[in-house]
Amino acid sequence: MFKKQQNRVRIAKALETKRTSTPYAVSVEDLTVHYVTSKETVKAVNGISFKLPKKRTLGIVGETGAGKTTAMLSLMNMVPDPPGKIISGNIQVGGLDIRGLSQSELKRVRGKEIAMIFQDPMTSLNPVITVGDQIAESLLLHQDISKQEAMEQARGMLAKVGIDPDRAGEYPHQFSGGMRQRVGIAIALACKPSVLIADEPTSALDVTIQAQILHLMRELKEENDSSMILITHDLGVVAELCDDVAVMYAGNIVEYGTLEDVFNHTKHPYTEGLFNSLPNIHNRVSKLQPIPGLMPDPSKLPDGCAFAPRCPYATEACKAQAPYIKHFSESHLAACTAYHDEAFAIKRRETE
Amino acid sequence: MLKYIMKRILAIIPVVIAVSFIVFFIMDFVPTDAAVTALGDGATEEELEYYRDTHGLNDPLPVRYVRYMAGIFHGDLGTSYANQMPVWDLFFDKFPNTLRLALASVVVTVLLSLPLGILAAVKENTWVDTVCSTISFVGLAMPNFWLGLLLIMLFAVNLHWLPSTGAEGFKSLILPAITCGTGNMAALTRITRSSMLDVLRQDYLRTARSKGQSERNIIFGHAFRNAQIPVVTQIGIQMSTLIGGAVLTERVFAWPGVGAFMVDSIQKSDFEVVTGFVIMLAIFVSLVLLLVDVLYALLDPRIKAQYSKN
Numbered sequence: 001m002f003k004k005q006q007n008r009v010r011i012a013k014a015l016e017t018k019r020t021s022t023p024y025a026v027s028v029e030d031l032t033v034h035y036v037t038s039k040e041t042v043k044a045v046n047g048i049s050f051k052l053p054k055k056r057t058l059g060i061v062g063e064t065g066a067g068k069t070t071a072m073l074s075l076m077n078m079v080p081d082p083p084g085k086i087i088s089g090n091i092q093v094g095g096l097d098i099r100g101l102s103q104s105e106l107k108r109v110r111g112k113e114i115a116m117i118f119q120d121p122m123t124s125l126n127p128v129i130t131v132g133d134q135i136a137e138s139l140l141l142h143q144d145i146s147k148q149e150a151m152e153q154a155r156g157m158l159a160k161v162g163i164d165p166d167r168a169g170e171y172p173h174q175f176s177g178g179m180r181q182r183v184g185i186a187i188a189l190a191c192k193p194s195v196l197i198a199d200e201p202t203s204a205l206d207v208t209i210q211a212q213i214l215h216l217m218r219e220l221k222e223e224n225d226s227s228m229i230l231i232t233h234d235l236g237v238v239a240e241l242c243d244d245v246a247v248m249y250a251g252n253i254v255e256y257g258t259l260e261d262v263f264n265h266t267k268h269p270y271t272e273g274l275f276n277s278l279p280n281i282h283n284r285v286s287k288l289q290p291i292p293g294l295m296p297d298p299s300k301l302p303d304g305c306a307f308a309p310r311c312p313y314a315t316e317a318c319k320a321q322a323p324y325i326k327h328f329s330e331s332h333l334a335a336c337t338a339y340h341d342e343a344f345a346i347k348r349r350e351t352e
Numbered sequence: 353m354l355k356y357i358m359k360r361i362l363a364i365i366p367v368v369i370a371v372s373f374i375v376f377f378i379m380d381f382v383p384t385d386a387a388v389t390a391l392g393d394g395a396t397e398e399e400l401e402y403y404r405d406t407h408g409l410n411d412p413l414p415v416r417y418v419r420y421m422a423g424i425f426h427g428d429l430g431t432s433y434a435n436q437m438p439v440w441d442l443f444f445d446k447f448p449n450t451l452r453l454a455l456a457s458v459v460v461t462v463l464l465s466l467p468l469g470i471l472a473a474v475k476e477n478t479w480v481d482t483v484c485s486t487i488s489f490v491g492l493a494m495p496n497f498w499l500g501l502l503l504i505m506l507f508a509v510n511l512h513w514l515p516s517t518g519a520e521g522f523k524s525l526i527l528p529a530i531t532c533g534t535g536n537m538a539a540l541t542r543i544t545r546s547s548m549l550d551v552l553r554q555d556y557l558r559t560a561r562s563k564g565q566s567e568r569n570i571i572f573g574h575a576f577r578n579a580q581i582p583v584v585t586q587i588g589i590q591m592s593t594l595i596g597g598a599v600l601t602e603r604v605f606a607w608p609g610v611g612a613f614m615v616d617s618i619q620k621s622d623f624e625v626v627t628g629f630v631i632m633l634a635i636f637v638s639l640v641l642l643l644v645d646v647l648y649a650l651l652d653p654r655i656k657a658q659y660s661k662n
Contacts, residue, residue, distance in 0.1 A: 109564070110563065111562060118555060121556040123554065123556065126556040127654060129577070137560070137565065175528065175651070184559075187563065188562075200646065
């Protein structure tokens, strides 16, 4: 037991020497992740870059299969390998180069510096371990405390997420979906991580529960001074919680900016398509305009812009060359070849 | 939970009645005269008839069945025709040996199969997986009597480390347990592997990993705890088979267990022994299966909740 503590201290010291000071909670440069099997190579993430300043919330929006979850698992170096491989890229979390850490150092970082809330609370809790023990597990891994102290803190966490602490001895099957997601939040936040990743935390929940869970997350994030990355395909959730937005398509960030940039000065045709496919509460007679077609098979991506086959503005140039990255302001960029033409502009449905 | 166990114990009674009924009637069809078995070929017809009369063998079948069943509840399973000993005593003379061998074999199987199965699952589709599976199948492919004889040749005859026969102390248990245990390895390894593979894909392992938990604790603390139900089921099945006696192993090592003794009794037409033994074994197999069900509840709180509901 004593040796374990010594080990922990030693690794923590080694980690501190590797840390560089930075204003960013997370910074990712040119991250590429592929799933390589003997049959095919699935290009899940293809060179994304973004920087998340401390205490801010970044929303990552995109369809299922756009590579959102894979990109976020990379931040914890948890892409299932095999078949997943981080091909290239620099990943910094709290000034630590994630790809340059040993397994034992990574274990110090996971749960302590960066933690994750998962999509499906029905499957992300271990069914044969009490919820109290599952929360205490994180605490015991990262703090030098006794089992009793950990259990006491776990009960405190339960109270914080709005569950009666006396239920700490119960098993996940005794809780409803919303309650289980609260437990998931308690597990993720137990060690007060500086970065919190929430992977579609509400998509498996009832609409009435969604708002509660989102508010809880925001509250606790602010209490801990954490930064948050929220993966979602719900633009309403983004508007509610996020400061910055990244729109992902086929493993690329196609538009990136502040909430104001992306929502009110939409530049990328795909982002436009996302907004157009939302129902409009002010104009109920207007028809939904879904984006035609499907996202390309990530094992057979086209040469040029991956969105070109579905894009109403696409030209031959889009299909031939990689998209042009246009910076509209310091905070706002879009990857779209059409902006070679200064006069190009997209149309939002509301403005018609 | 206690209520559930009591219910299950009571449910053993109909099982015993059904088994005894079947065995009793089958034995009645066999064209062998118990009086001849008891008195030998030299007995005269009067002596035989006198024996049948005094032992109630001339009574109609239902009468004999009811009398027999009434005896069971008093610990009376009749008397062996061949050596005039009470069947009850004979059973409890042999059964502890069988139980000992069965437990030891299961321990051998578990100690070999669980590590092999877990390792094979964690290293799925690699050469490690292949090696683990191959090892477990070697155990299945070797006939018990052959492996037993090889072990005797090596450890008893050549090295003089272990006794070749008998049931005296721990040392004499080792070779029969290995012989018996390796034969069951393949099944348990396969079950462990597939059950682990199932669990290793579960989301909650990702949650554990995201907490910073080590791979070793993820595999044993999180995954294996969830993979135990099929494993325990398989161990229960093997245990109940072994309780019936491992006839070949008992023969090779002259192990005084119930299996070999029952075979002898059948050959001697000592049907009182056969009937009594089968009924007693049915009871013990039922108890093993009950134990397995109780273990389920201890391993999985969801199952425990269900037991409490009923």
